Amino acid sequence: MSIAPITRALASEKRLLILSWLKDPRAHFPPQLDGDLVEDGVCVVLIAEKLGVSQPTATAHLQRLAEVGLLRAKRVKQWTFYKRDETAIARIRAAVAEAL
């Protein structure tokens, strides 16, 4: 099991930004009406706006991060909220450290 899929997911300025913003969503995003920034995650349009890309592009980045387990998506009403999966990230951090 290689970590190449993970390093490929991390090989993007914008995806690294998303990951860092989601460490402290309240510091980087306005409050949401439905769904708590920390509890539920951040909705796609907020991330798209802050990233300065279209909604489909943001969706693609978020899906890519979720595919390798860094983020988890949660559908609430018509929104999809993304948040970090800290347990998985801890594992990934260790795997990357070992690969280096």
Added chain:
Amino acid sequence: MSIAPITRALASEKRLLILSWLKDPRAHFPPQLDGDLVEDGVCVVLIAEKLGVSQPTATAHLQRLAEVGLLRAKRVKQWTFYKRDETAIARIRAAVAEAL
């Protein structure tokens, strides 16, 4: 200072393989006539053969890893030996862990 150049350098199965082989060169490469595998590093053709790519392709991968500081090149006679820069790698490991 983003770590994106580093994650891009790591976003390749073959470059990750090179990095791991160079952790213990004697376990992965035959002895060299000129230059010690551990002291001096491993020459380009040995890496190209083991990787199953042409010499120019191996050179490109090695240069890419050296560009971000993971490897160091040492020219000895007509050979170029590549070895890990463990000090830089420790720094990079910490930077990646922090970015995640």
Added chain:
DNA sequence: TAGACATATAGGAATGTTCCTATATAATGC
């Protein structure tokens, strides 16, 4: 200096990534 060997560079084909617009799907509220 000529020939041999190791590495580097140049150029180009195939593939992958990034991003957009247009449109489909899903869920809400009237």
Added chain:
DNA sequence: GCATTATATAGGAACATTCCTATATGTCTA
């Protein structure tokens, strides 16, 4: 049901990456 809002998917343009072959450069040895 119909309009609205949020997200997902499709398709394609621009660019980056990967890999090759051909060739240039550098270095050793006879």
